[in-house]
Each structure stands twice: as C-alpha cells, then as structure tokens.
Amino acid sequence: MPSTAALCDDITRTLQLCAGEQAAEWLPLAGDPTNVYRSSYPTHFTASALPLTPDGRRVCLVLHARIGLWVQPGGHFECTDESVVEAAARELREETGLTGTIGPLPALLSRHPGPCRLGAWHLDLQMLAIVSESDPTVSSESEDVAWFGADRLPRRVAPGVADLVAASVALFSGNGPR
Numbered sequence: 001m002p003s004t005a006a007l008c009d010d011i012t013r014t015l016q017l018c019a020g021e022q023a024a025e026w027l028p029l030a031g032d033p034t035n036v037y038r039s040s041y042p043t044h045f046t047a048s049a050l051p052l053t054p055d056g057r058r059v060c061l062v063l064h065a066r067i068g069l070w071v072q073p074g075g076h077f078e079c080t081d082e083s084v085v086e087a088a089a090r091e092l093r094e095e096t097g098l099t100g101t102i103g104p105l106p107a108l109l110s111r112h113p114g115p116c117r118l119g120a121w122h123l124d125l126q127m128l129a130i131v132s133e134s135d136p137t138v139s140s141e142s143e144d145v146a147w148f149g150a151d152r153l154p155r156r157v158a159p160g161v162a163d164l165v166a167a168s169v170a171l172f173s174g175n176g177p178r
Contacts, residue, residue, distance in 0.1 A: 007083070046122045046123065047125050049128065053129055061161070107171050
C-alpha cells in the first residue's frame with residue numbers, strides 16, 4: 001500500500017512546479033499528512049480532471065448529485081493513491097467511465113467549499129485530461145454526465161468551472177501557463 005508521506009511528497013512537488021501565490025500558500029499544508037484525506041477539517045486536498053477532447057473543443061462534466069451543479073470529475077484522495085495524477089485519473093474513471101492522458105501539472109488550483117461537510121474547504125488540484133469522446137457512464141455520485149462544447153457550457157455550472165475550462169483550453173492550445 002502506498003504511503004501517505006509519498007502522496008504528500010507528490011502534492012508538494014506538484015505545487016512547487018506551479019507558479020503563483022496560491023501554490024506558495026498551499027505548500028506548507030502539502031507536507032502535513034493530516035491535510036491529505038477527507039477526515040481533515042476544515043481544509044483538505046482533492047484532485048480533479050477536466051476531460052477535454054483531443055481537438056480541444058469539447059469537455060465532459062458531471063451533474064453533481066449533492067450540489068445540483070455541473071462540475072468536472074474529481075474528489076478526495078484515497079489511501080491507495082500514489083500521486084495527484086493517479087488520483088485524478090481514478091476520479092475520472094469512477095465518475096465517467098472515461099480514461100485518458102492526465103497532464104503532469106494542474107491547469108488551475110481552486111479553493112472552494114467542500115460539499116463533504118459543512119464548513120469544509122477543498123484545495124483542488126485541477127488537472128487536464130485528454131480523452132477521446134465516447135459515451136460516459138453516470139456514477140452513483142452524479143445525476144448525469146454529458147459532453148459540452150468548451151464554448152457552450154450548461155447554465156448550471158459550479159463557480160470556477162468556466163475558468164477551469166478556459167484555462168484548460170488555453171493550456172491545451174499552448175497559450176496557458178507551463
């Protein structure tokens with residue numbers, strides 16, 4: 001079984017490669033194993049993956065059952081996860097049935113309220129996943145899952161999702177941060 005220390009090290013390395021004030025603020029938290037799993041309160045790390053088609057034109061989103069908004073697939077780290085990329089790939093597979101290539105660095109970092117517990121905050125490492133467009137499957141955590149044009153998102157997207165889509169498309173096209 002992977003160690004929590006190894007996962008903390010991977011989160012730390014990932015954040016060290018990210019530019020920006022937010023990554024710098026999160027770095028001290030990444031080294032503390034109590035901030036990795038859902039049991040940490042009020043703040044804990046999560047990983048997500050935005051599925052983008054190889055032409056960069058379509059994204060797959062899930063209609064989150066608890067919050068009733070469209071979001072990218074993602075969630076909590078589990079004790080079997082060895083890295084941020086692995087956790088994001090697992091969440092993508094669990095929530096959509098899709099697989100693809102996950103980028104090595106986050107497209108964005110997002111601090112947002114966690115629907116897992118009142119007063120909880122997610123520090124989400126939002127990865128880009130290049131995925132062939134195929135029929136996704138709805139998980140037990142979602143009401144629906146669907147493909148959308150990257151420039152035609154549904155009305156009920158969660159705050160920050162449009163920014164993640166824009167950052168992912170820019171990163172995919174070579175115009176985003178490296």
